[in-house]
Amino acid sequence: MAVTAVSGAEIRRPVPRLRRLEDERWLAMALLFPTALLLGLFIAYPFIEGVLLSVTNQRVGIPGEFVGLDNFVKIWNDSIFRTTVWNTFWYTAVTTVFKLALGLWLAMLLNRHFKGKALVRAFILLPFIIPTVLSTFAWKWMFDPTFSVINWTLFQLGLITARINWLGDPDLAMTSIIVVNIWRGVPFFAISLLAGLQTISPELNEAAAIDGARPWNRFWYVTWPLLLPVTMVVMLFSVIQTFADFQLVYVMTGGGPANATHLFATYAYQLGIGTGLLSEGAAISLAMFPFLLIIVVVQLLYIRRVETR
Amino acid sequence: MVETKRRNVIKLAGSAAALASTGMAGILASGRTPAFAQQKTVHWLKWVDFVPATDQMFTKDMVPAAEKALGIKIKLETVNGNDLQPRITSSIQSGAGPDIIMSFNSFTHLYANSVVDMSDLAEDLSKREGGLYKYARAICSDGKMFMGVPWAVIGGMIAYRKSWLEEAGATKFPDNWEDYRALAKKLKAKGRPFGQTLGHTFGDAPGFTYPYLWSWGGKEVEADGKTVVINTKETIESVKFMTGLWKDGMDEGGLAWDDTNNNRAFLSQTISATLNGASIYIESLRKPEQYQTEKGKPLNTDILHAPLPKGPAGQFGFHLLQSNMLMKYSKNQDAAKEFLKYLHTEANYRKFFESQKGFATPCTAKWESDKLWDADPVMTPYKVAAKLGQAIGFAGPPNAKAQEVLSKYIVTDMYAKAVQGMPAEESVKWAESELKKVYV
Numbered sequence: 126m127a128v129t130a131v132s133g134a135e136i137r138r139p140v141p142r143l144r145r146l147e148d149e150r151w152l153a154m155a156l157l158f159p160t161a162l163l164l165g166l167f168i169a170y171p172f173i174e175g176v177l178l179s180v181t182n183q184r185v186g187i188p189g190e191f192v193g194l195d196n197f198v199k200i201w202n203d204s205i206f207r208t209t210v211w212n213t214f215w216y217t218a219v220t221t222v223f224k225l226a227l228g229l230w231l232a233m234l235l236n237r238h239f240k241g242k243a244l245v246r247a248f249i250l251l252p253f254i255i256p257t258v259l260s261t262f263a264w265k266w267m268f269d270p271t272f273s274v275i276n277w278t279l280f281q282l283g284l285i286t287a288r289i290n291w292l293g294d295p296d297l298a299m300t301s302i303i304v305v306n307i308w309r310g311v312p313f314f315a316i317s318l319l320a321g322l323q324t325i326s327p328e329l330n331e332a333a334a335i336d337g338a339r340p341w342n343r344f345w346y347v348t349w350p351l352l353l354p355v356t357m358v359v360m361l362f363s364v365i366q367t368f369a370d371f372q373l374v375y376v377m378t379g380g381g382p383a384n385a386t387h388l389f390a391t392y393a394y395q396l397g398i399g400t401g402l403l404s405e406g407a408a409i410s411l412a413m414f415p416f417l418l419i420i421v422v423v424q425l426l427y428i429r430r431v432e433t434r
Numbered sequence: 435m436v437e438t439k440r441r442n443v444i445k446l447a448g449s450a451a452a453l454a455s456t457g458m459a460g461i462l463a464s465g466r467t468p469a470f471a472q473q474k475t476v477h478w479l480k481w482v483d484f485v486p487a488t489d490q491m492f493t494k495d496m497v498p499a500a501e502k503a504l505g506i507k508i509k510l511e512t513v514n515g516n517d518l519q520p521r522i523t524s525s526i527q528s529g530a531g532p533d534i535i536m537s538f539n540s541f542t543h544l545y546a547n548s549v550v551d552m553s554d555l556a557e558d559l560s561k562r563e564g565g566l567y568k569y570a571r572a573i574c575s576d577g578k579m580f581m582g583v584p585w586a587v588i589g590g591m592i593a594y595r596k597s598w599l600e601e602a603g604a605t606k607f608p609d610n611w612e613d614y615r616a617l618a619k620k621l622k623a624k625g626r627p628f629g630q631t632l633g634h635t636f637g638d639a640p641g642f643t644y645p646y647l648w649s650w651g652g653k654e655v656e657a658d659g660k661t662v663v664i665n666t667k668e669t670i671e672s673v674k675f676m677t678g679l680w681k682d683g684m685d686e687g688g689l690a691w692d693d694t695n696n697n698r699a700f701l702s703q704t705i706s707a708t709l710n711g712a713s714i715y716i717e718s719l720r721k722p723e724q725y726q727t728e729k730g731k732p733l734n735t736d737i738l739h740a741p742l743p744k745g746p747a748g749q750f751g752f753h754l755l756q757s758n759m760l761m762k763y764s765k766n767q768d769a770a771k772e773f774l775k776y777l778h779t780e781a782n783y784r785k786f787f788e789s790q791k792g793f794a795t796p797c798t799a800k801w802e803s804d805k806l807w808d809a810d811p812v813m814t815p816y817k818v819a820a821k822l823g824q825a826i827g828f829a830g831p832p833n834a835k836a837q838e839v840l841s842k843y844i845v846t847d848m849y850a851k852a853v854q855g856m857p858a859e860e861s862v863k864w865a866e867s868e869l870k871k872v873y874v
Contacts, residue, residue, distance in 0.1 A: 205842070270690050292690030293686065293691075379634035383843075384847060395842070399841035
């Protein structure tokens with residue numbers, strides 16, 4: 126072997142250990158390494174494991190065999206899964222539209238000068254700061270079939286005569302979780318868009334005002350185009366998070382009534398953990414991936430177009 | 435100083451690699467922790483008991499006494515019942531975790547490959563205590579092995595308001611579904627409906643819908659555990675009756691209830707009857723000042739219990755059966771077994787039994803005649819919970835497939851869908867198609 130051939134001819138000289146780092150390529154590698162390691166361990170590895178899991182028939186405690194795409198065929202024929210897909214899209218679409226509209230509106234208001242601005246801005250963030258499980262429990266109480274404070278208020282105001290079954294009716298249950306998601310998500314939009322608004326020079330708006338542009342025109346032709354890149358990034362984050370939401374639904378309805386509020390994550394959990402069908406659970410989680418990928422790619426392409434315009 | 439040579443570095447790296455490749459696996463394979471902690475530790479994971487006195491009894495008395503008697507260390511951990519499954523899954527998949535884990539119902543069948551056979555302990559218990567009930571045997575054993583040692587049954591009975599029923603002309607709780615519906619209708623007219631969840635909950639929803647289905651003569655699968663037979667005249671009849679019952683006599687919020695909603699609704703006097711463990715009554719005993727009837731009497735004097743009514747095909751119950759599984763990955767199987775034996779000695783188990791005051795029913799016949807059941811007549815109906823119970827999956831075995839049906843809430847959702855307006859035939863057909871995907 127080559128090693129034995131050169132072993133006798135060892136040349137001693139001091140190794141300049143850090144010399145290599147002077148080369149930019151090596152330095153870049155060294156600096157990237159910790160991040161790459163973390164990403165590899167906590168994102169790439171679980172993802173690959175998930176893919177491998179989804180093509181076996183593994184159950185908890187029973188090592189599975191390779192079954193190809195059987196699990197995907199199975200979930201495709203599963204009526205609960207189809208409901209889940211529809212639910213997830215509906216949930217994501219509706220909440221995103223409302224979060225954007227309300228978040229933008231709030232950001233515009235907060236961008237004005239008024240007394241106690243800092244305090245109000247801090248308060249706005251509260252829904253976003255409180256741990257989701259905790260705030261969702263509070264909401265659960267507000268929608269409680271028997272003790273709903275919302276029902277109580279409506280009843281006292283004389284607007285209803287019978288209790289509204291917030292979480293028991295399929296459509297109302299979906300509406301309820303959508304409301305809670307919007308409540309939780311608006312601050313993120315508001316604060317991010319506010320940061321975006323503050324990068325827009327006031328002079329542009331003033332110039333437009335001097336030229337006689339009305340407030341709506343100033344917003345539409347000056348503010349909105351400049352805010353668009355930030356908006357798109359915020360939407361991207363929000364869509365990904367909403368699509369993969371778990372805690373909120375798990376706490377509020379557990380996917381019920383009769384699967385009317387199941388999302389990908391909750392149904393994957395129910396099958397993977399509740400039933401021990403790890404591979405099918407993994408397949409459901411992965412089914413999210415192509416949908417998300419398309420959404421993300423489209424959005425990223427759009428962002429690039431906006432930025433280069 | 436030792437000069438660093440390339441060869442040394444390679445050697446060092448080699449041994450490091452060897453260590454890394456054996457690593458935890460090596461340590462685990464050798465079966466002993468390196469150098470310290472030689473005293474054996476047994477880790478027991480159980481649910482947070484609905485009767486707080488029991489958990490106090492364990493941590494203050496039983497566990498210290500067991501540590502002394504057995505010369506081991508015992509780590510008792512309690513988690514919310516809903517969190518047991520994620521813990522079991524992650525423990526089995528990672529091959530490390532609690533030595534003994536409490537199982538609910540058919541978890542035993544679901545995790546059969548990852549637990550140690552406990553036949554010796556279970557059979558010994560059966561011999562000593564007048565025989566294990568059929569229900570406990572079906573859930574804990576697959577005929578070849580015992581996947582868990584039967585611990586107790588948390589019985590589900592209907593808690594009802596004596597005075598309200600009397601006002602509606604009923605001297606005792608109805609024993610068939612027709613009378614049940616008629617009475618519920620009368621009470622609902624007075625703003626005091628019956629309450630029942632049809633939501634995604636592990637306790638009260640299947641505790642109602644399964645026995646209800648069986649009592650009408652419906653079953654999900656034949657005894658072969660393969661042939662799905664849900665779509666029958668009997669099942670459709672039961673679904674139609676449920677839809678009417680819901681409108682006539684039930685609190686319509688029940689579709690969204692979890693396992694605690696009916697407790698709150700009953701204690702705040704918005705419903706007159708609900709299927710539950712004894713926790714409503716026990717809570718009202720604990721706080722007689724807080725829970726009072728509209729006439730100012732303690733609520734606990736106005737609560738009685740009754741089993742679910744009969745249907746055309748008989749009377750059934752489905753209760754939460756708890757057992758303790760010894761995990762295969764455990765490194766302290768002997769010590770853990772000793773601890774389980776210790777818990778099941780008559781004197782020790784009695785401490786648990788008495789602390790529960792009837793909330794938990796033991797799984798063996800001997801305890802049925804215990805004097806504890808005479809102490810409080812309100813609790814007496816619970817003494818036969820384990821005896822009358824029937825396991826999920828009926829008429830098939832309560833195996834992993836039956837558990838899958840349960841955790842997908844197929845039977846419960848079949849009723850929930852109909853109550854929400856789907857025609858009975860269609861909801862049964864939906865359930866049939868879902869069941870066929872499970873029982874392939």
